[in-house]
Amino acid sequence: MSVPLPYYLALSAVLFTIGVVGVLVRRNVIVVFMAIELMLNSVNLTLVAFSSFLGDVTGQALVFFVMAVAAAEAAVGLAIVIAVYRNKPTVHLDDINILKW
């Protein structure tokens, strides 16, 4: 007896929402990053769930792409964080606001 599909979807919706809120409300860059990863992984969960439900491996294949992109994104993002940190020793988002008029 397997877990029914709506359970997976509900879980990933909850995880996605947590990720969105995390991105929006947290001020620590690292935490924001983690929240983004959370959103990506909630989507991965949805994809795997649908893949299993529909008996189609395409969704699982797509997950690998998402993971690869997530890895690349993390690498670039952390590199930016380090680069910013060298100029301005902070990881607090409110202090990194020079991208404005």
Added chain:
Amino acid sequence: MTYELVPLAVLLPFIGFLINGLLGRLIKREAVIGAIGSAAVGIGFLIGLNVLFSMLAADPEHRTHVVELFPWISAGGLQTSIAYQIDPLSVVMLLIVTGVGFLIHVYAIGYMHGDPGFWRFFTYLNLFIFAMLNLILADNFLLMFLGWEGVGLCSYLLIGFWYDRNFEKGTTGDAAKKAFIVNRIGDFGFLIGMFLIFTTFGTLRFAPVFAQAEAFPVGAPIMLAITLALFVGATGKSAQIPLFVWLPDAMAGPTPVSALIHAATMVTAGVYMVARCSLLYALAPATMTVVAVIGASTALFAATIGLVQNDIKKVLAYSTVSQLGYMFLAMGVGAFTAGIFHVMTHAFFKALLFLGAGSVIHAMHEEQDIQKMGGLKSHVPITYRTFLLASLAIAGIFPFSGFFSKDEILWKAFAGGHIVLWAMGLFGAILTAFYMFRLVSLTFDGEPRWAHGKHPHEAPATMTVPLMVLAFLSVFGGVLGIPAALGGGNAIEQWLEPVFRPALDKLPHEGHASHVLEYTLMIVSVGVALGGILVARRWYRSTTGVPEGIAARFPVIHRVLVNKYFVDEAYDAVVVNPIQKGSERILWKGIDVGVIDWLVNASARFVAYLSRTVRVVQTGVAQGYALAFVLGVVAILGWLLVH
């Protein structure tokens, strides 16, 4: 084969223009540059002579040839070619332009010696000859207009040739601009006339236009419009009332230019154009009257100004305006041949007068005021003798060339019943004789009035030889037009007769006038001219005080004449200043600054205001953007859910 060489005569000056214009700075040697420039024109003269002789051999009815080179503009109904029409009229003009032009080129080698712009001068002169030949040889109005504009351009370039010199109240550049702008006003009339011709006849080529015009009745309104518009062009180019004001100022240019362009050739373009369109003019009797009245008025008006001028070139300039008036008087009374004959003799003696004036100016080290000359007779003997011959010719003394052409004009005016115009012309002739010999006496006779440091000397051979050739032509040029009354064949009248016959057929025929009357008028005109000469010599040979006395008795008239009837001032007040002030106050400060600039600035200010308002959205807080992003997604998803 002879006629096919004519395009070469047109092309050679252009080649000379290219060589001297592109390489003149490198060639440096004045002799080489001058030889190239002169040869380019001289060969054209030889080609013209060759054409003349083969035409003489041909039957009078078969002397018109068209040499078509290549199609030029082909757009809709407009088909124009680069094509040259060679007929008795254009050959006469070709010989005048290249012949006198060649002599003046040679003269300029001596006159412009040592000028840093020597090569530039010959470049412009060759370009002028090229444009002028296009004007007179064109077989359609458009190519004629190309030449018409081209000579205007060269006139501008050559008046302003010494662009670093001052001239009267401004610079030579001001005089050049004045000439160009006044000419442009006339050219506008020419353009309108050309448009009217195209809409009426559907072509701009001479032969079909004139062939179709034959069918129009005398006095057709469209002919009146066309000829009046064209005549406006002629008043501009040929310095007639009301557009004559540029020609006296054109004396800012070097003297060979004054001789070539502003006396012998370019300014006669208007006369030539009227002669070329003689049929159209004959169909518009009202225009003929206008032409005759303007011509006679200009002849008299300019002559009166010439009486009191003290600049040697200014006197000659007003004399040119006056003589051009005689040519238009001839055109207006239907004496087309006499007009063209006067173009020819005038080219000889007026070119000679200007070149002689140049020689005097040269000898006096750039002095042009005849009040500061005097007694030059013995210092520049060749110049004096040739100048004297030219003055006798222009005064119309028998048997010099000017007598035959001017008397022919006056006789035709009288015989045509235009007694008032004849009287104006006759009075102008007295004034001409008077002011010319005032000039001669003040310059060459009497005691020297120049500073002791000066040593006037005769010009080099390159300058005196052209003077002598022109003097020969001024004296004997009249043999071409000895009237029947004096036992001559009037060769030029017979020569040009085929060209003007269509026009003459349309004109009312004058009754046959007796030779006795003609003799009487000849004696009258020579008599009054001699009177003018004698009075001028008596008053001006030595300081008599008579002219000053007359000036003191009629101070108002004297002041008006010295100030040239205040025409320049009137034009400044009525046309130039209103345009300048209007441009400054309305167009510049009103429309440009007030409207156009304001609109541009206002749109810029509006964008700046908008940016200031909107840019507060851009907080720089990335999470704020993300929030907007999420809200947007939620809104779209919600909308999709609802629908």
